[in-house]
Amino acid sequence: MKIELSENKVFFENNGSKKEIHPFWLRERVNGEKFVDKGTQQRLFDPTELKENIEIKNVSLSDKYLNVSFNDGVETKLTVQSILNEFSSFNDVKLIKKIKWDSSLENLNNFEFNSNIFEEEMMYEALISFYKYGFVIFKKVPTENNFLVKFANSIGSIRRTNFGEFFNVKSKPNPNDLAYTSLPLAPHTDNPYRNPVPCIQILHCIENEVSGGNSTLVDGYTVTEELKKDYPDYYKILTEVKVRYQFIDQDVVLEDWAEMIQLDENKNLKQVRFSPRLDFVPLMDKEKLDLYYAARKKISELYNSDKYRLEFKLNSGDLLMMDNYRLLHGRTTYDANEGKRFLQGCYIDYDSTEGRLKHLKRKFNI
Numbered sequence: 421m422k423i424e425l426s427e428n429k430v431f432f433e434n435n436g437s438k439k440e441i442h443p444f445w446l447r448e449r450v451n452g453e454k455f456v457d458k459g460t461q462q463r464l465f466d467p468t469e470l471k472e473n474i475e476i477k478n479v480s481l482s483d484k485y486l487n488v489s490f491n492d493g494v495e496t497k498l499t500v501q502s503i504l505n506e507f508s509s510f511n512d513v514k515l516i517k518k519i520k521w522d523s524s525l526e527n528l529n530n531f532e533f534n535s536n537i538f539e540e541e542m543m544y545e546a547l548i549s550f551y552k553y554g555f556v557i558f559k560k561v562p563t564e565n566n567f568l569v570k571f572a573n574s575i576g577s578i579r580r581t582n583f584g585e586f587f588n589v590k591s592k593p594n595p596n597d598l599a600y601t602s603l604p605l606a607p608h609t610d611n612p613y614r615n616p617v618p619c620i621q622i623l624h625c626i627e628n629e630v631s632g633g634n635s636t637l638v639d640g641y642t643v644t645e646e647l648k649k650d651y652p653d654y655y656k657i658l659t660e661v662k663v664r665y666q667f668i669d670q671d672v673v674l675e676d677w678a679e680m681i682q683l684d685e686n687k688n689l690k691q692v693r694f695s696p697r698l699d700f701v702p703l704m705d706k707e708k709l710d711l712y713y714a715a716r717k718k719i720s721e722l723y724n725s726d727k728y729r730l731e732f733k734l735n736s737g738d739l740l741m742m743d744n745y746r747l748l749h750g751r752t753t754y755d756a757n758e759g760k761r762f763l764q765g766c767y768i769d770y771d772s773t774e775g776r777l778k779h780l781k782r783k784f785n786i
């Protein structure tokens with residue numbers, strides 16, 4: 421990638437393809453304290469008020485800098501690197517390659533907590549690991565005073581829901597969700613009925629004295645890729661049919677329609693939703709429903725298979741951060757008479773992890 425000049429025009433060259441950079445594009449990026457606020461890096465001018473026929477009057481290029489003067493009298497010195505950065509997606513978390521995993525995964529992505537971790541390079545590594553595997557576990561996280569809230573807000577901002585700022589997971593009388601019982605929970609994604617669905621779930625183990633109640637994780641990315649390879653018809657219908665997900669409580673009705681396997685504009689996995697107690701398929705032709713039900717049965721078999729399920733015990737102080745758009749989670753049954761089992765949970769959105777990751781990348785010049 422490089423910048424070239426020809427007759428007062430600026431070109432971007434990459435692997436033999438050469439494109440002119442629009443003069444207005446460069447004019448919008450003029451820097452200097454008259455044009456950009458030093459602290460916020462926000463523009464001090466409104467580019468929509470500039471005249472449309474911006475042209476370059478003079479331009480020169482050195483190794484590091486591009487000096488441009490425009491026909492409206494403005495001159496600027498732009499760094500070549502800052503221009504090149506805009507043409508590469510070097511900062512894009514989508515470029516962090518996902519690593520598919522199944523039950524044979526041995527490295528549980530453990531990082532030991534300390535009170536400065538949010539500003540340390542270790543947090544950068546933990547977040548990279550999160551984007552690769554879809555989860556990360558922090559050990560020895562303080563368990564007092566709802567520390568989970570402080571933890572979440574130190575990465576980004578907590579995402580409040582109708583369950584509150586955070587929720588306590590322990591068996592209780594008259595539960596409004598099966599999570600608050602000692603029953604086993606099959607792998608599922610959380611809150612598929614919300615719009616938008618919470619991106620990341622944080623679960624912090626405060627106490628765990630019971631012998632069961634292990635946590636389970638399944639990589640929805642691995643499973644849906646297997647389904648695509650072995651059962652393409654099932655994959656196709658699950659990526660096409662929008663299902664109604666529903667949650668009903670005394671004072672709220674939450675509903676959202678979405679595919680069980682949602683793809684992005686490039687047909688790559690965007691989000692899995694799976695919660696077979698909360699999904700309602702629309703009435704379709706019988707043949708189509710035959711296929712849909714067979715597909716849902718198959719993906720449920722895969723999600724519940726030992727082959728894909730990681731099972732481990734969360735101990736007091738362990739904090740699991742997982743991607744609710746990619747992973748499914750659950751727990752094994754336990755006997756509430758054996759002792760206490762108490763977890764706290766909350767949600768944060770992707771802008772929190774992305775924002776912190778990019779901040780640490782900038783800070784450590786990685």
Ligand SMILES: [Fe+2]
Nearest residue numbers: 599609610749
């Ligand atoms: Fe859950």
